[in-house]
Amino acid sequence: MSEASARLAGLFDGRRLTPTQRRIAQVVVRRAEEAPFLSSVELAELAGVSQPSVTRFAVALGFDGYPALRRRLREALHDGRAAGVPDAEGRAPGGAEPNGYQQAVLAEIEQLRRLVSWLGEPERLERAGRLLAASRPLPVLGLRAAAAEAAGFAYFAAKVHPDVRLLDEGGSLLADRIEQAADAGATALLCFALPRYPRELVEALGVARAAGLTLVTVADSVLAPVADPADLLFTAPVSTALSFDTACAPMLLGRALLEAMCDALPAAQTRLERFDARAADRQVFWD
CATH class of the missing domain: 3.40.50.10490 (Glucose-6-phosphate isomerase like protein; domain 1)
Structure with a gap:
């Protein structure tokens, strides 16, 4: 997981999301460099969900709508203020950052x-x-x-x-x-x-x-x-x-x-x- 992905993942840590909302969150994390600049329609297409699902996703995170969430994603990407950014303790063998499956195991261990x-x-x-x-x-x-x-x-x-x-x-x-x-x-x-x-x-x-x-x-x-x-x-x-x-x-x-x-x-x-x-x-x- 890149540093940018880790920053955005921190925004979703511990949140109660539906499976559909988690798919959207996973796309945001995996495409951390471009996700903060996508429209709700573009993000929905990448996640394989409807555009209203993206709006509900933003509301579930406590934002008024998708534009507010996108601004927060840009801030997190820019300055790393997102909470819960993983550190080097989660690195995989050989020094590589853990992938999404390894991150799931590390979360369960916690x-x-x-x-x-x-x-x-x-x-x-x-x-x-x-x-x-x-x-x-x-x-x-x-x-x-x-x-x-x-x-x-x-x-x-x-x-x-x-x-x-x-x-x-x-x-x-x-x-x-x-x-x-x-x-x-x-x-x-x-x-x-x-x-x-x-x-x-x-x-x-x-x-x-x-x-x-x-x-x-x-x-x-x-x-x-x-x-x-x-x-x-x-x-x-x-x-x-x-x-x-x-x-x-x-x-x-x-x-x-x-x-x-x-x-x-x-x-x-x-x-x-x-x-x-x-x-x-x-x-x-x-x-």
């Missing part, structure tokens, strides 16, 4: 560094682990972008917890399944919430609260619409360096919660050993 500091006081995590371990059954909720995190947690949790119920599909049956879990004895629900937040996820959490469930929520921000003062909220930011979010930090936080739950389950090790023995008998795995 999010993991932040997670390290947040896990420095594990008391809240251990409390959440006890809540999850005690809930029979244990519903695990994650819709759309968060479905993968919920499914991963539920897959491993089922090896040590006697009754895990994955809720990864929305629709009219979702409220029924939450209420059925509560009727069956559930006392807590684990929720993964990542942008963009589905409206039905917010509604489902309302059903869970009304059913008396304690909510343990993994979200990307304390400002997420799923956050509630009554919940036990854990945050781990996603990275926005690529067109679609990368969520290594939320996934790792989920695994930390899983570890805390295992520590709170007295029979966890016995169940794991039983699973391994049965898997070996059935030759489930190659190794």
